[in-house]
Amino acid sequence: MKNWWKESVVYQIYPRSFCDSNGDGIGDIGGIIKRLDYLKELGIDVIWLSPVYDSPNDDNGYDIRDYRKIMNEFGTMEEFDRLLAELHQRKIRLVMDLVVNHTSDEHSWFVESRKSKDNPYRDYYIWRDGKDGKEPNNWGSCFSGSAWNYDEETGQYYLHLFSKKQPDLNWDNKKVRTEVYDMMKWWLDKGIDGFRMDVISLISKEEGLPDGPAMINGYASFNVAANGPRVHEYLQEMNREVLSGYDIMTVGECSGVTLEEAAKYASSEGKELNMVFQFEHMDVDGDPDNKWTDKKMHLPDLKAVMTKWQKGLEGIAWNSLFWNNHDQPRVVSRFGSDCEEYRERSAKMLATCLHMMQGTPYVYQGEELGMTNVPFETIRDFRDLDSINAYHELTEKGIFTREEMMKYIRYKSRDNARTPMQWDTSAYAGFSESAPWIMVNPNYKRINAKEQMERETSVFHYYKKLIALRHKHDIIVYxxxxxxxxxxxxxxxxxxxxxxxxxxxxxxxxxxxxxxxxxxxxxxxxxxxxxxxxxxxxxxxxxxxxxxxxxxxxxxx
Incomplete structure (x- = not known):
């Protein structure tokens, strides 16, 4: 069955690093509007916009304080409305990030929840008594350390699979689900074109919250929390209550998803989501119990994983195709070559390999330029909570030396994807008029959008051709x-x-x-x-x- 979202190419914008319009060193909505003609020239159909909601920014916007307000650093709701109108005028759709496994601990729901055990909002989150003077179970945060934080006021622990400032919502509470659905309808009625759902496979926890096996850097909670007993029930309810009423695109970030589970999330029957992000191909250069390594990918392993998903979902569900996003290092440095002799060749090759497969391709900002990993010098250069926490925890425990950890986070850190978009050769790569919130990759004078748009043999123009071919030939899509x-x-x-x-x-x-x-x-x-x-x-x-x-x-x- 043909669908517009199967035939689309999606471009992910990480707003903090895309373009700064007011000179404060932080990307914003005005900066995105300024660059829309660039995206139109590239030929993309959909923008996936990483969170722009009000947030204290403990995890760069994925800790939301108010779902119906724009973060001050990014602009105003009036500017967002203008962005949406400008995109639609150019026939580009907008998909928002939906972050509802957790909120910020500064969200009004959690502020109320932690006041007392009998507060009406207490059950909006997951609170438990400790066991034998310790945490309720051995789950570890995905950002290192325990997944539980003790609250002195009420004498209980709350669950946070990510930062301690990101308490997990209790999806078993019908009131929580109703609040989320109302918020989703509010945005859809505003005219947005869908949602990318952050760690949506984690919303249903196993009854009793059982212990999981220990791992080198703490138990990776999603291995036991993912694909919980009621996750499909909740997503089918979401589909009935919200999604089915709109012509939109939905993609779920599904950590720990199996092929069998993906076929349920993204079934062609359309009861839940249009497609999922799976990460098995992102693990081919890692170790089973530790992602912090500089191990290189073995191509037959990559082919086996990609083929498993291509064949396994064929005729059953729909694939999403990606090499890069805001949580992954740059693919040219990872699976290709970032030396000057082969950087552009390998960037084009990797794009070809991915875009000719069945599924909806996602291009992450700068990927279309062949942007590379960043030569961070010290831990002080990093801004990513995950990288900083892992560095300190694993060196203090003596698992790795400081030199080893610096080598690993230079290779794998999420900050490799989060340095400013490289627009031209002017100061700060044309991203801002003042020093950005994170360092600019020093290779911006060689790798930038202005130079590549003017050169027909560039990576930019190659991506433009790939996108045009997908729009023209059904065989590439279907x-x-x-x-x-x-x-x-x-x-x-x-x-x-x-x-x-x-x-x-x-x-x-x-x-x-x-x-x-x-x-x-x-x-x-x-x-x-x-x-x-x-x-x-x-x-x-x-x-x-x-x-x-x-x-x-x-x-x-």
Missing amino acids: GSYELLLPDHPHIYAYIRTLGEQKLLVVCSFSSQTVTYSIPKEFESGTVMISNYETGERKCGELKPYEALVILQSSDLL
Whole structure:
């Protein structure tokens, strides 16, 4: 079944780092409005806007104090309304971040909740007595340390799967769900086009809150809290009460999701969500019990995971496709090459590999420029709570030395994605007129939007071509997927098929020339897109980080 959100390309904006319009060093709504023509030129269909709600910013806006108010640093509700109108005028839809697993501890609900055990809002959150003078269970926060915080006033602990300033809501309380649904309808009636739902797979906790196994940096709570017993009941209720009444796009961030669970969240029957974010491919360069490592990805592992999801959801549910977001390091530095010789080639190759698959592609700000990880020098350069907490906890426990942890967080920190968008060669990369809230990547004079928009061979123009091809050819959107060479250590090749049409995608993940012969059925096909010119390619081999897409039927171009 065809849908507009299947045929769309989404662009994620992290507002704090996108563009500053008032010179305070913090990105804002006015800055986004200023850059809308850039996004229109790129060709994207939807913006996913990370949180702009009122927040004390303990976790950069994912700790919400008031769901119906705009953060002062970002602007006003009037500016938001203008942004929405300007986007719709350009035929670009807006998807908001929905953060309802938890609130800020400064939200009025929690302020009331912690006043007394018999307060009407007490049951809006998850409060428990301790056990034997300790926390109620051994769950650890995803940001290090315990997932429980003791409240002196009432003598109980409250659950926070993330920061202690992000108490978890109690979704088993019908009043909480009603409040959330009313807030969602308020935004949808304003005219937004959908929601990206933050850690939505965590909203239903296992009855009794049982202990989980210990891990190197604390128990990762989502391994036991994810996909709880009533999560599908609650999302189906949300769909009936809210989502089904609007023509919108919904995507759930589902930490710990399995293929079987994803088929329920994003079933083609449309009872819950349109699609989910799964993170299995983001773990191929990690260890099972510890994400802080500089381990490199093994390509057959990546192919196995991507193929599992492509084939596993085919005809059943819809995939979301991403390499980057605000929680991941830059993919060029991670799966490609950020050395100057191959940065652009590998950025284009990675884009090709992803955008030719079945699913809705997501582009994270700066990805379309091939932005790289950042050479942070000391822990003082970081702003990410997760990275800072892990650094101190794991070095103080003697698990890693300071030098080891600096190496790991330089490679994996979320702050790699959060440095300012690189617009031009002026001071602070054209992001702001004053020093930004986090350092600018010093390579901005070589990597920036102005230079790339003016150069036809740039990464920007390559993304523009990929997006245009997806808009033109149904086979890219709806075709089935078949993996070739599953065990090849350097080549990711697959075939897309729709009716009588076939498309071959070949991507080299190597910095060396690799031997490869195109299947005979594609020898007379037409090259749809490649990151090398025809004269640069040689029969029987793939050049470093080469990407090649061949359409079997040339008359379709």
